[in-house]
Amino acid sequence: MKAAVYTRYGPPDVLQVTDVEKPVPKDGEVLIRVRAASVNPLDWRLMSGRPFVVRIFFGLRPRVTPGRDVAGRVEAVGRNATQFKPGDEVFGTCVGAIAEYVCAAELGLVNKPAGVTFEQAASVPVAAYTALQGLRDKGRIQAGQRVLINGAAGGVGMFAVQIAKSFGADVTGVCSTRNVEMVRSIGADRVIDYTREDFTKNEQHYDLMFDCIGNHSPSACRRVLNPNGICVMAGGPKQLRSILTHALKALVLSWFVSQKFVMFIARRSQKDLTMMNGLMTAGKVTPVIDKCYRLSEAAEALRHAETGHARGKVVIAVET
Ligand SMILES: NC(=O)c1ccc[n+]([C@@H]2O[C@H](COP(=O)([O-])OP(=O)(O)OC[C@H]3O[C@@H](n4cnc5c(N)ncnc54)[C@H](OP(=O)(O)O)[C@@H]3O)[C@@H](O)[C@H]2O)c1
Numbered sequence: 449m450k451a452a453v454y455t456r457y458g459p460p461d462v463l464q465v466t467d468v469e470k471p472v473p474k475d476g477e478v479l480i481r482v483r484a485a486s487v488n489p490l491d492w493r494l495m496s497g498r499p500f501v502v503r504i505f506f507g508l509r510p511r512v513t514p515g516r517d518v519a520g521r522v523e524a525v526g527r528n529a530t531q532f533k534p535g536d537e538v539f540g541t542c543v544g545a546i547a548e549y550v551c552a553a554e555l556g557l558v559n560k561p562a563g564v565t566f567e568q569a570a571s572v573p574v575a576a577y578t579a580l581q582g583l584r585d586k587g588r589i590q591a592g593q594r595v596l597i598n599g600a601a602g603g604v605g606m607f608a609v610q611i612a613k614s615f616g617a618d619v620t621g622v623c624s625t626r627n628v629e630m631v632r633s634i635g636a637d638r639v640i641d642y643t644r645e646d647f648t649k650n651e652q653h654y655d656l657m658f659d660c661i662g663n664h665s666p667s668a669c670r671r672v673l674n675p676n677g678i679c680v681m682a683g684g685p686k687q688l689r690s691i692l693t694h695a696l697k698a699l700v701l702s703w704f705v706s707q708k709f710v711m712f713i714a715r716r717s718q719k720d721l722t723m724m725n726g727l728m729t730a731g732k733v734t735p736v737i738d739k740c741y742r743l744s745e746a747a748e749a750l751r752h753a754e755t756g757h758a759r760g761k762v763v764i765a766v767e768t
Contacts, residue, residue, distance in 0.1 A: 449467070449468060449469075449470045449547065449548040449549050450465055450466065450467060450468075450547065450548050450743060451465070451466065451468045451513045451544065451546065451547030451548065452464070452465050452513055452514065452515070452546040452547065452743065452746035452747075452764075453465075453466050453468060453511060453512065453513050454495055454510060454511075454512055454514070455509065455510060455511055456509075456510070457495065457496060457497025457498075457502075457503065457510065458495070458496065458497065459496070459751075459754075460492065460495070460747045460748070460750040460751040460754060461747060462495065463495065463514070463746055463747040463750060464747075465743055465744050465746055468513070468547070470548075470549050471549060471550065471551045472526075472551070473524055473525060473526030473529065473551045474526050474527075474551065475526055475527050475528050475529075476526060476527075476528050476529050476553055476554060476555070477525075477526040477529060477551045477552060477553055477554065478522045478523075478524070478525045478526065478529050478532050478538070478551070478552060478554050478557070479522070479523045479524040479525075479526075479549060479550075479551050480518060480520040480521065480522060480523065480538065480542070480549065480550050480551070480552055481520050481521045481522075481523045481548070481549055481768070482518055482519075482520040482545060482547060482548055482549060482550055482766045483519055483520040483521065483566035483570075483765070483766055483768065484518075484519045484520070484565075484566040484567045484569070484570035484740075484763055484764065484765050484766065485515040485517055485518050485519075485545035485546045485547075485570050485763070485764045485766065486515075486517040486545075486570045486571045486573075486574075486575075486603075486761045486762065486763045486764070487514075487515070487749055487750055487753040487761070487762040487763075487764070488516055488517065488574045488575065488603065488753075489683070489753070490516065490574070491514040491515060491516070491546075491750060491753070492514075492750050492753060492754045493686075494506065494512070494514070495512070495514060495750070497510075498688075499688045499689075512544075513543075513544035513545075513546055513547050513550075514544070514545075514546055514750070515542075515543075515544055515545030515546035515547070515550075515764075516541050516542065516543065516545060516573065516574050517539075517540075517541060517545055517570050517571065517572070517573045517574055517575075518539060518540065518541070518542050518545035518550055518552060518570060518573075519537075519538070519539035519560060519566040519567070519569035519570035520537075520538065520539075520550075520566065520766075521535065521536070521537055521538075522534050522535065522536040522537075522538055523549070525554075526551075529554045530554075531554045531557075532554055532557065532559075536559060537559065537560040537566075538557045538558065538559055538560055539557065539558065539560050539566075539569035539570060539572060539573065539721070540552060540556040540557035540558060540573055540716075540718075540721055541556040541557075541573045541574065541716050542556065545570075546743070546746050546764055547743075547766075548743070548766055555716070555718055556573075556716045556718065557718070557721075558718055558721040558722055558725060559725075561725050561728060561729050563728075563729065564725075564728050564729075566765070567737055567740055567763045567765055568728070568734075568735045568737065570763055571603070571735040571737055571760070571761035571763055572607075572721070572724050572728075572735060573716075573721065574714065575603040575604045575607050575761060576607045576611070576720070576721075576724045576733075577714040577715070577716070577717060577720055577721075578604045578607075578682050578714040579604050579605075579607035579608035579611050579658070579682075580607070580611055580720050580723065580724070581712065581714050581715070581717075581720065582608070582658055582680045582682045582712060582714070583595070583608060583611055583612055583615065583656070583658055583680070584611075584615070585712075586678070586680045586710045586712050587656045587658060587678050587680045587710070588656075588678065589612060589615045589617055589656055590615070590616075590617075590655075591615060591616030591617065592616060592617070592618070593617045593618070593654075593655040593656055594617070594618050594620070594652075594653070594654045594655050594656075594674075595612045595617040595618065595619050595620070595654060595655065595656045595657075595658065596619075596620045596621075596622065596647065596652075596654040596656070596657045596658070596672065597609050597612065597619060597620070597621045597622065597636075597658045597660070598622045598647070598657065598658070598659045598660060598661050598663075598664075599622065599623070599659070599660030599661040599683065600621025600622055600623050600627075600631045600636060600639070600660075601621070601623035601624070601627035601630060601631055601759055601760070602660055602758065602760070603758065603760060603761045603762075604660045604682055604683065605621070605623075605658075605660045606630075606631075606634055606735075606736045606760045606761075607733065607735070608658050608660070608682075609621050609631060609634050609635055609636050610634050610635055610727070610732065610733040610734070611727070611733065612658070613635040613636075613732070614727055614732040614733065617656075618637050619635065619636045619637050619638075620636065620637065620638040620639070620640060620647075620652070620654070621636035621638075621639050621640070622639075622640045622642050622647055622661075623639065623640075623641070623642065624641065624642060624643050624757075625641050625643055625644070626759075627759055628641055630736065630759060630760075634734070634736065647664075647672060648664050648668040648669060648671055648672055650672075652672060653672055653673065653674050653677070654672055654673060654674065654677060655673075655674050655676075655677050655678070656677065656678050656679075656680070657669055657672065657673060657677065657678070657679045657680070658680050658682060659679060659680065659681050659682060659683065660682050660683040661683060661684075662681060662683055662684035662685050662690075662691065662694050663685070665694075665697060666679070666694070666697045666698040666701045666702075666709055667697075667701060669709075670701065670705060670707050673707045674707075675706045675707070676706060676707070677707045677708075678707065678708045678709075678710060679698070679707065679708070679709045679710070680710050680712070681694070681695070681698060681709060681710065681711045681712075682712070682714075686756070695711050698711070735760065735761060736759065736760030736761065737760055737761050737762075737763050738752070738758045738759040738760045738761060738762055739752065739758075739762060739763070740763045740764070740765050741762070741763070741764050741765070742764070742765060742766075742767065743764060743765075743766045743767065745764070746764055749762050749763075749764050750762075
């Protein structure tokens with residue numbers, strides 16, 4: 449079978465589509481014939497091998513197939529895997545989705561609703577977990593609250609806008625000029641074009657800020673938060689050192705002010721995927737896909753995602 453593999457760290461050029469052995473499902477796993485996979489910042493960040501500590505975990509001579517988000521058809525089930533059977537259409541998380549076949553723990557999968565395409569389903573898992581768990585669990589979102597989403601046009605942000613609306617919030621999205629209409633079309637009540645206006649300098653205040661970008665200091669973000677407001681920091685700058693500095697500043701600031709700053713890492717949850725199924729089926733969430741690439745174009749897909757200006761999700765459709 450074919451898979452996208454890198455055997456050295458570097459830019460997306462190091463990714464090659466090559467022949468590898470078809471995997472065999474272990475206990476509690478299923479083998480999926482991949483129909484679509486989507487790209488997350490983690491994929492190109494790990495592939496870059498920076499910071500150097502990444503190489504300690506993945507080895508100095510990596511042999512890695514990227515891709516955490518998958519949608520496809522179950523081809524075989526391993527021992528003790530009881531939730532799915534061959535032929536089921538599923539989506540969820542795994543390791544090495546940018547391939548013709550991948551094995552995934554069934555606990556990270558759910559059935560794909562009939563009205564959702566494989567490409568749409570593959571765009572959901574990591575980005576939607578991040579948006580849902582950030583808004584609901586860390587931000588304690590409530591109906592009627594004023595919520596600001598910084599980075600509203602990206603993979604996580606476009607889910608955050610739609611999920612926040614489904615909770616009944618009043619949503620303001622921040623993006624560049626070319627994405628203003630798209631962010632409005634997915635439900636944002638107001639859109640701030642960051643090329644024309646700095647949201648930290650206007651008079652609006654928010655109960656909850658969901659930050660996918662981390663380009664404003666915590667003290668600047670605090671200025672636009674209500675006294676009991678919460679800033680959920682989902683994403684940050686490209687360099688690890690800048691992320692750590694940003695987190696440290698937020699931690700120190702939160703000792704002295706009434707507002708809260710929360711950083712978190714999204715976790716796999718079958719329950720949350722089921723909730724996303726419900727939102728998609730009810731028409732409350734529709735994934736925005738920037739571009740669909742073929743498996744042979746995997747390097748190009750990661751190159752596009754790495755620009756940090758994808759509109760929604762970047763997807764790789766695997767030919768059957
Ligand atoms: N905490 C977690 O567990 C977790 C999980 C997944 C992802 N993340 C992190 O969350 C962040 C977002 O992920 P993602 O998948 O959404 O990334 P993404 O799809 O690559 O984000 C791209 C989007 O960012 C927007 N953007 C770029 N600069 C901006 C700015 N100055 N102001 C506002 N928007 C800006 C772009 O909009 P324009 O083109 O309009 O500029 C583009 O639509 C990343 O840092 C990622 O590492 C965290």
